[in-house]
Amino acid sequence: MNKTITGAMILICLLAALTGCAKGEPENSLTVFNYGLYIDESVLSQFEDETGIRIKYEEAPTPEELYTKYKSGAIKYDVLCTSEYMLQRLINEGELKEIDFSDMQNVSDIGEEYWEFTRSFDPENKYVMPYFWGTVGLLYDKTKVHGDISSWDVIFNGEYAGDFIMPNSMRDAYATALKYLGYSLNTTDEGELREAQELLLSQKKDVSAYLVDEARDEVIAGNAAMAVVYSGEAYYAYEENHDFAYCLPEEGTNLWIDCWGVTRHCENVENAKKFLDFLCREDIAWANYEEVKYASPVKSVMARMSEEGLASDAINPSPEKLAKCEVFIQLPEETTDLLSSLWKELKAQ
Template sequence: MKKFFSLALALLLVLTVIPVMPAQAAGGSITVYNWGQYISDGSDGALDVIAAFEEATGIEVNYVEFDSNETLYTKLKTGGSSYDVIIPSDYMIARLIQEDMLEELNFDNIPNYQYIDEAFKNTDYDPDNAYSVPYTWGTVGLIYNSKYVDTPTSWDALWNSDYSGKILMFNNYRDAFAIAQALKGYDMNTTDQAELEDCAELLKEQKPLVQEYVMDQIYNKMIREEAWIAPYYAGDYLQMSVDNENLEYVFPEESYNVFIDAMCIPKGCQNKEGAEAFINFMCDPEISAENLSYIGYSTPISAAKEYMDAEVTSSPVAYPDDETLSRAQSFTYLPDETSHLLDQLWLEVKTDGGNTTMYLIIAAAVVVVVVVLAVVLQMQKKKKKARRGGQG
């Protein structure tokens, strides 16, 4: 019997070790952690970028998605999983650099970095170009369905009660607060507590009108016209508008966010050279052109535009004119206290409302009924016991 057990145990041990040593491909494998709907995946006849990379380098790619910078941050912080390439936005890169969570890149392995436009180098978030290589840039604007919504000019359309229940809102605090900040005329990187609380109040006012706080679920909802108006990223609008012609995009008259998403290598990566090969591959102008034509975001590589359709490169949504861009603001690193305050205010917004007194009454009534029932039952039982005891 003992022999059998040790044999079974040994077998179990072997079985647990096997998945740790996967069949090593020529170049090993890398894990890429990217936003949802954010790479050309071969659908609709587009290039499957990952397959092309695997074919070119022999490196196998595990592709995983996140839905907001904060989710990515939490995943990295809690650990337990390692990624080789991540693609956060500017302000999050600044935070990751600040907290020493990124590896410095070896640009000898990324010769295609030369194609990146000068405008996307020496940025605020990575002033020495040591940690990140731009993937895309884009803007946040209003997406609306022209069938139901009159052409909006301002963010306040998201507070219009005519569209109650048909409004979607960002499900991450940075983008959500930016809209309130734009409406109130505050800086998008304000650290002033009173200003932020003011914005939270504005978001609480909006909440009853909001159908749902969403990220990528916006595709489904806007395309099927379950929702009529939403703030979202320009590139995603371009993808959505293919499936529903009634969708329009507008830059509000207030300020709006312009962002850069860039590829980085987090500390604890398993295959840094593989990761750098991936980053290099994505900066190839032809690949970038194929990829960004599909995902709709704007390219930081001017050389890539030569390979793109004129229709794409002349789109005022993807490449707005200078005058429109002058209203845009980018996010910068916020100190920890402000991040925590925003976390807390965002939670307050999300948990606000509900008829408190009604619930108190209902819950109290339920509890009272349950307790009374329990007591009555108990007493009855005792009586019966006593009677039985008397008879016995």
């Protein structure tokens, strides 16, 4: 019996050694890590053809899973794309390399305002490059609401009781309440958070469901009059059927921005820079926009956009409305703990 166990151990060790050996990669390659369905995959082979750099492409569905997979260290990723609060965490942990964006020709086509947004977590603009951005707002069915929807008020005043969907993600849910109350969505003030909690607790009886991915489809299916969604989802619904509209609430909301960064494992920074620059090239940025349908920070994409897209708050919100939006920053641990205990209390009610 003992020998069996020893045999098993030897086998495990052998397997481990074998995977360890697989390091002999060709030098001219780049390991890219991105969210699923977040690029037009044909641009990857185009990049390979143009530069001769071979791309290994890996995907993860959520920021948390992307982070876990990255941290496990099984694969050495060279460049990765994720959301601002996760990038902030990676920067704090020293996982990203400084990049000099100034000598990258196409990167200069990224609008100044987007560098301004990323400065909230990358103050000197030396770690990350904006890729796509958007807001969190209300997707609604015009045939089911009365009057204009312009404020978070409609989900807190009981008018649409049982007919709206809240986000099933902690920070997005509290962001709606905090913004409605006029506070910052990055607040660390316990009183403000508790006030938001009171509001959400009293709202819960009116909420039809807390959903993330299915929220849009529930509105399209006619099961709810409105839902809190990401702007890209709303634009998708609008393209399906023009009865759907998107409201960027006047009190302001969360603005999210997904960016690329180069990891500390990257040995050939020039290749990584080539790839990032390539993503900002006019034809490539447009192809990715067409695939993903989120707002692009690249000016040439905005210039080519249809009037419909430009008129939509989902793709091209007005600067006055944007001024009230905030990017999530990573909260200190005490605040995160408080928030998650409040969230659990809300969900358990």
